Amino acid sequence: MPSLLTLPLELLVVVSTHLSTKDLGFLRLTCKQVEQSLYSWFAGEFFTKKQFMLTHKSLQTLIDISKHGRLSKQVTHVILATNMYQAVPHVPYTFRDADAATSWAQGVYDQQSLMSTGYDRDMLTEAFEKLENLQVVGIRDFNSNNRHRDGTSWSSWGAPTILRETGIELPFASSQVSNVATSFLAHIFQTLIYALARAGRSPREIEVLLRKEPLPDSAFHFPAFLTPSVTPVLQNLETLLISTDRIPTHNPGHSSINRPFLCQFLRQTYNIRHLRINFNKYQPGYTKVFLEWLGQPAVGAGAAPIRILDPPSIALTHLKKLELGQMAIWPSYMLKVIEKFASTLKDFCLWKTNIARPAAHSNVTVDFLNSLADMRQLCLTHFKLGFLQQDGLFIGFKNRGLEDAPYDKIREYTGDNMSHFIRGLINDIVIQQPGRSYVDDSDDSDDSDDGSNDEDNEDSDMPDEDGDSENDEFDEDSEDE
Numbered sequence: 001m002p003s004l005l006t007l008p009l010e011l012l013v014v015v016s017t018h019l020s021t022k023d024l025g026f027l028r029l030t031c032k033q034v035e036q037s038l039y040s041w042f043a044g045e046f047f048t049k050k051q052f053m054l055t056h057k058s059l060q061t062l063i064d065i066s067k068h069g070r071l072s073k074q075v076t077h078v079i080l081a082t083n084m085y086q087a088v089p090h091v092p093y094t095f096r097d098a099d100a101a102t103s104w105a106q107g108v109y110d111q112q113s114l115m116s117t118g119y120d121r122d123m124l125t126e127a128f129e130k131l132e133n134l135q136v137v138g139i140r141d142f143n144s145n146n147r148h149r150d151g152t153s154w155s156s157w158g159a160p161t162i163l164r165e166t167g168i169e170l171p172f173a174s175s176q177v178s179n180v181a182t183s184f185l186a187h188i189f190q191t192l193i194y195a196l197a198r199a200g201r202s203p204r205e206i207e208v209l210l211r212k213e214p215l216p217d218s219a220f221h222f223p224a225f226l227t228p229s230v231t232p233v234l235q236n237l238e239t240l241l242i243s244t245d246r247i248p249t250h251n252p253g254h255s256s257i258n259r260p261f262l263c264q265f266l267r268q269t270y271n272i273r274h275l276r277i278n279f280n281k282y283q284p285g286y287t288k289v290f291l292e293w294l295g296q297p298a299v300g301a302g303a304a305p306i307r308i309l310d311p312p313s314i315a316l317t318h319l320k321k322l323e324l325g326q327m328a329i330w331p332s333y334m335l336k337v338i339e340k341f342a343s344t345l346k347d348f349c350l351w352k353t354n355i356a357r358p359a360a361h362s363n364v365t366v367d368f369l370n371s372l373a374d375m376r377q378l379c380l381t382h383f384k385l386g387f388l389q390q391d392g393l394f395i396g397f398k399n400r401g402l403e404d405a406p407y408d409k410i411r412e413y414t415g416d417n418m419s420h421f422i423r424g425l426i427n428d429i430v431i432q433q434p435g436r437s438y439v440d441d442s443d444d445s446d447d448s449d450d451g452s453n454d455e456d457n458e459d460s461d462m463p464d465e466d467g468d469s470e471n472d473e474f475d476e477d478s479e480d481e
């Protein structure tokens with residue numbers, strides 16, 4: 001008689017994909033043989049990529065996994081989510097009962113002490129030491145939606161328990177809900193990097209995907225006394241995705257040579273191949289100072305003493321892929337940067353950017369595209385652009401042969417006839433007329449306006465290097481149990 005045990009493994013896996021996580025647990029408990037045949041598939045689905053947060057329970061789970069002989073090897077991607085307790089939860093709130101309120105209050109103080117004693121860093125270090133296949137570490141402030149099982153999104157390990165116990169969802173750090181969100185984010189980033197350093201672990205990729213609140217520039221400050229420890233981590237990075245915007249706090253507002261700490265940081269990531277930076281289009285000063293610096297000629301090591309507030313620019317001789325988003329910028333700054341990296345750059349993405357006109361009447365977007373097409377040495381094989389504006393007016397692209405079709409907001413090309421593609425763009429470009437609403441049926445304009453929700457941060461929107469996309473299929477189980 002056919003039974004679960006006589007089913008071929010592929011069928012068993014298919015059957016089990018229809019189960020909820022709980023029922024899958026029961027199935028795995030039914031017998032040793034089922035458990036063993038499903039094991040590697042199960043470990044692949046649930047342990048390849050995992051999301052934790054800064055609570056003792058969550059980090060203890062990470063340590064437990066890292067100590068597990070087989071599961072530990074499965075983990076390649078660890079995410080720290082920015083779930084953050086607040087002394088007073090964001091209104092409107094009411095605790096269900098006294099137990100819920102107590103549980104929340106305890107969580108607040110526990111998280112504060114976890115961070116202020118450095119215990120979080122110790123725990124991360126302990127886990128990282130054992131996660132020998134770790135390749136990607138990330139920080140994010142959203143739950144991934146691509147979870148098929150259970151019809152829910154993945155959340156940080158431990159978050160569902162807190163919701164159950166307190167009736168309140170542990171929110172992600174943002175200035176809207178907490179006035180210390182910014183220092184919380186800086187803490188997470190610095191703790192993550194320093195824990196990697198102490199564990200002697202050098203993942204090839206760091207992905208900071210923040211939609212609610214970007215990293216403050218101060219997060220990138222690793223002073224000289226930390227340089228020897230963090231340098232091995234930074235110089236091994238191949239991919240760095242970040243989201244930052246804060247006007248540097250060290251800039252008292254009267255000196256034009258003060259650079260963001262990000263500049264200093266990037267001097268140590270000189271092996272990166274892929275750099276993505278999302279700025280904040282409402283903080284154009286930061287973007288401008290940064291891009292101006294990035295576009296300057298590199299100064300070799302040892303050529304001049306390094307001034308921390310005005311470090312010399314960098315070479316990034318391996319840079320292949322550059323993605324810039326959420327800017328309000330004159331194209332000359334972008335062109336300088338692209339020109340500098342032209343000999344290695346193969347892939348450029350420009351996203352949710354307001355291209356500002358230096359002078360009225362200039363057709364700045366067309367000029368910018370022309371300059372790209374004509375740039376000597378530049379040989380892009382992938383170019384993607386989307387949700388652009390010119391002086392605040394939306395840019396669309398006509399669909400040739402489809403007069404009534406809505407304009408494209410995203411265009412993308414992969415291949416070796418880039419100048420042909422760019423000429424096509426120039427042909428199709430439509431700039432919204434002042435005072436007339438954009439011919440458009442979607443709500444993306446809202447998005448561009450609030451500046452905080454950058455969907456481009458989503459892995460699927462800004463495609464990652466080959467192979468990375470498959471991580472999205474695995475994804476993490478971050479439920480309890």
Ligand SMILES: *[C@@H]1O[C@H](CO)[C@@H](O)[C@H](O)[C@H]1NC(C)=O
Nearest residue numbers: 361362363366426427429430
């Ligand atoms: C800018 O270029 C677009 C597309 O080529 C064209 O339709 C428009 O008239 C130009 N505007 C100016 C001011 O030259």
Ligand SMILES: *[C@@H]1O[C@H](CO)[C@@H](O)[C@H](O)[C@H]1NC(C)=O
Nearest residue numbers: 415416417418419420421423
């Ligand atoms: C690019 O494509 C256009 C149109 O298909 C073609 O006329 C042109 O010769 C191509 N150029 C190269 C270098 O392949």
